[in-house]
Amino acid sequence: MENGVAKPVIVAIDGPSGTGKSSTSKAVAAQLGLSYLDTGAQYRAITWWMVTNGIDTADPSAIAAAAAKPDILSGTEPTAPTITVDGVDVSGPIREQDVTSKVSAVSAVPEVRARITDLQRAIAASAVTGIVVEGRDIGTTVLPDADLKIFLTASPEARAARRSGELKGADLHTTREALIKRDAADSSRKTSPLAKADDAVEVDTTDLTLQQVIECVVTLVEEKRAGK
Numbered sequence: 659m660e661n662g663v664a665k666p667v668i669v670a671i672d673g674p675s676g677t678g679k680s681s682t683s684k685a686v687a688a689q690l691g692l693s694y695l696d697t698g699a700q701y702r703a704i705t706w707w708m709v710t711n712g713i714d715t716a717d718p719s720a721i722a723a724a725a726a727k728p729d730i731l732s733g734t735e736p737t738a739p740t741i742t743v744d745g746v747d748v749s750g751p752i753r754e755q756d757v758t759s760k761v762s763a764v765s766a767v768p769e770v771r772a773r774i775t776d777l778q779r780a781i782a783a784s785a786v787t788g789i790v791v792e793g794r795d796i797g798t799t800v801l802p803d804a805d806l807k808i809f810l811t812a813s814p815e816a817r818a819a820r821r822s823g824e825l826k827g828a829d830l831h832t833t834r835e836a837l838i839k840r841d842a843a844d845s846s847r848k849t850s851p852l853a854k855a856d857d858a859v860e861v862d863t864t865d866l867t868l869q870q871v872i873e874c875v876v877t878l879v880e881e882k883r884a885g886k
């Protein structure tokens with residue numbers, strides 16, 4: 659607190675796919691009056707642009723050469739987050755299978771990461787009350803000085819069941835294999851891989867309801883704010 663004004667609180671939430679990062683981050687931000695940033699949506703948006711503009715996503719040098727071209731804008735209101743590329747709403751297309759299958763390759767390119775990381779830091783710096791930022795490398799690379807770092811985990815079976823539910827009963831085995839493959843690619847890339855920061859609090863969500871995870875994270879933020 660400085661001159662009666664609370665310092666913005668920065669919360670980093672990382673973890674593999676389907677551990678509940680987006681659902682938890684949105685709810686925590688809404689409950690605490692903070693902004694919310696889905697960094698996966700930004701990597702999906704730049705991947706969508708590459709695909710739409712005929713860039714070969716298997717060619718890192720072609721991706722690197724185009725990385726500065728798209729204008730990516732994220733709306734950070736937690737109850738209605740938005741994402742546009744060159745003014746086009748891409749919130750639907752970025753969730754399609756074609757983008758999902760190519761996003762790990764595109765997001766592994768250092769020029770892409772540098773561009774998106776700059777955007778993320780600028781958004782976090784301009785959040786008046788604070789922000790919950792979710793992704794894979796937020797606590798380790800993007801915001802290493804975050805006030806609170808959370809690393810969510812869950813068994814592959816629980817994550818696949820959650821995703822299959824979302825995809826209207828998609829085959830559990832295929833969903834599980836796809837999750838594991840994407841996590842392996844995201845964890846093994848050279849530049850800022852998916853990783854738990856040394857000072858992150860790990861929360862295993864396998865046997866927790868979404869509401870329990872939200873309550874746990876809200877409590878951790880409130881404790882941080884109270885200086886505990």
Ligand SMILES: Nc1ncnc2c1ncn2[C@@H]1O[C@H](COP(=O)(O)OP(=O)(O)OP(=O)(O)O)[C@@H](O)[C@H]1O
Pocket residue numbers: 673674675676677678679680681682698820821824863866867868869871
């Ligand atoms: N603790 C939980 N128990 C049951 N279902 C959950 C839990 N947490 C999240 N879910 C559900 O699992 C699905 C995936 O959650 P969410 O999109 O928040 O995960 P994520 O970590 O952001 O995934 P990704 O990184 O792939 O975007 C959603 O349908 C969500 O409602």
Ligand SMILES: Nc1ccn([C@H]2C[C@H](O)[C@@H](COP(=O)(O)O)O2)c(=O)n1
Pocket residue numbers: 675697698699701702761762765766792793794795796840844
């Ligand atoms: N900080 C981040 C966030 C996301 N990515 C990449 C890796 C993911 O597979 C992909 C999509 O993320 P999702 O929408 O599933 O959360 O984006 C990353 O490299 N770094």
